[in-house]
Amino acid sequence: MLLAPALSVSAMLFTLGVAGVLLxxxxxxxxxxxxxxxxxxxxxxVALAQQLGVAxxxxxxxxxxxxxxxxxxxxxxxxxxxxxRHTVNLQNINLLKG
Amino acid sequence: xxxxxxxxxxxxxxxxxSLAMVSAALCxxxxxxxxxxxxxxxxxFSIAALFVILDAQFIAVLQVxxxxxxxxxxxxxxxxxxxxxxxxxxxxxxxxxAGIAVGLAGLLLFQLLIxxxxxxxxxxxxxxxxxxxxxxxxxLVASIARxxxxxxxxxxxxxxxxxxxxxxxxVVLAMRKL
Numbered sequence: 001m002l003l004a005p006a007l008s009v010s011a012m013l014f015t016l017g018v019a020g021v022l023l024x025x026x027x028x029x030x031x032x033x034x035x036x037x038x039x040x041x042x043x044x045x046v047a048l049a050q051q052l053g054v055a056x057x058x059x060x061x062x063x064x065x066x067x068x069x070x071x072x073x074x075x076x077x078x079x080x081x082x083x084x085r086h087t088v089n090l091q092n093i094n095l096l097k098g
Numbered sequence: 099x100x101x102x103x104x105x106x107x108x109x110x111x112x113x114x115x116s117l118a119m120v121s122a123a124l125c126x127x128x129x130x131x132x133x134x135x136x137x138x139x140x141x142x143f144s145i146a147a148l149f150v151i152l153d154a155q156f157i158a159v160l161q162v163x164x165x166x167x168x169x170x171x172x173x174x175x176x177x178x179x180x181x182x183x184x185x186x187x188x189x190x191x192x193x194x195x196a197g198i199a200v201g202l203a204g205l206l207l208f209q210l211l212i213x214x215x216x217x218x219x220x221x222x223x224x225x226x227x228x229x230x231x232x233x234x235x236x237x238l239v240a241s242i243a244r245x246x247x248x249x250x251x252x253x254x255x256x257x258x259x260x261x262x263x264x265x266x267x268x269v270v271l272a273m274r275k276l
Contacts, residue, residue, distance in 0.1 A: 001226065002107070002108065002111055002151065002152060003217070004214055004215070005108065005111055005112060005115065006111075006115075006148065006152060007213065007214040007216075008115075008211065008214050009115035009118060009119065009148065011207060011210035011211055011213070011214060012119050012122075012207070013118060013119060013122055013141070013145075014206075014210065015203050015204075015206050015207040015210065016119065016122040016123055016125075016126055016203075017122070017126075018202070018203050018206055019126060019199050019200065019202075019203035020125070020126030022191075022195070022198065022199030022202060022203065023126060023127075023190055023191055023195070023196060023199045024126065024189055024190060024191070025189040025190075025191065026131055026182070026189040028131055028173065028176060028177055028180075028182065029126070029131050029134050029189070031173070032125065032134060032135060032138050032173060033125075033126060035138070035165070035169065036122055036125070036126075036138065036141065039141070039142065039145050039165070042145070042157075042161075043145055043148060043149075046148075046149050046152045046154045046157060047152055048218065049152075049153075049154065049229060050152055050153055050229055051218055051223045051224055052218055052222060052223065052224065053224055053228075053229070054229055054232065054241055054242060054245060055245060055249075055250070057154050057156070057157050057242055058242060058245060058246055058250055060154070060157050060160075061157070061160070061242075061246070062253060062257055064160060064161075064164050064165070065257045065260065065261060066257075066260065067165075067169065068164060068168065068169055068261070068264070069260055069261055069263070069264030070264075071169045071172055071173070072172065072264050072265070072267075072268040073264050073267050073268050073271065075172060075173070075176045075268075076267070076268040076269075076271035076272040077271055078176065078180075079176060079179070079180070079271070079272055080271050080272065082180050088180060088182065089189060
């Protein structure tokens with residue numbers, strides 16, 4: 001049974017994703033880190049699916065669909081912001097501050 | 099050598115697991131977003147290998163097709179469209195920001211590693227190897243497709259609406275000037 005190693009790797013990958021989001025200022029790299037976090041959660045789902053039935057693998061399918069939708073819309077937003085502000089650095093994007 | 103035979107699967111698992119973790123660490127520290135994206139692809143492929151070891155071969159194929167194929171191509175396409183490949187200054191935060199980030203991430207890792215020892219209750223646990231046996235009896239795709247179009251039909255249909263909404267939203271956002 002590889003449940004404990006899989007959960008360890010998943011925890012490490014999720015932590016690296018969180019660290020990336022906190023560490024970077026480039027909006028696209030932050031998006032990549034969010035994808036990394038989603039992948040870590042997928043790994044947990046698949047690891048637990050070994051013991052709890054195939055439904056866990058199905059949820060990975062749904063997570064992938066949500067991730068694809070999120071990536072498409074998010075990158076379109078980044079593209080629109082870049083056209084407006086000519087930067088993807090989050091330090092320079094503070095539209096809500098007015 | 100005898101250890102490798104006895105723990106062969108676990109050794110391969112840890113090899114790909116370490117590859118995933120190292121390339122994820124490289125992904126979040128590279129200055130150039132293109133290199134970040136390429137290291138993320140290495141991570142995604144390693145996770146696909148982990149899926150194979152964990153008896154989820156169909157999910158591994160989807161991982162390579164959807165993530166490493168479609169989503170990462172989208173990312174690299176946008177990076178190159180915005181011409182971010184030649185970053186002169188780093189976008190990593192300074193010592194204070196990095197300290198806060200590492201501290202918070204370490205706290206989260208500590209909390210998550212406690213959960214590593216969590217085991218599902220015996221009552222709901224299936225006998226060992228039952229998912230692999232189901233895949234062998236019904237076929238790799240059929241063992242996932244049956245519950246998908248039976249028990250989880252409604253979430254599946256909702257997903258299609260979500261993808262349609264994302265499609266329309268992405269086109270509208272990319273067309274209009276904000």
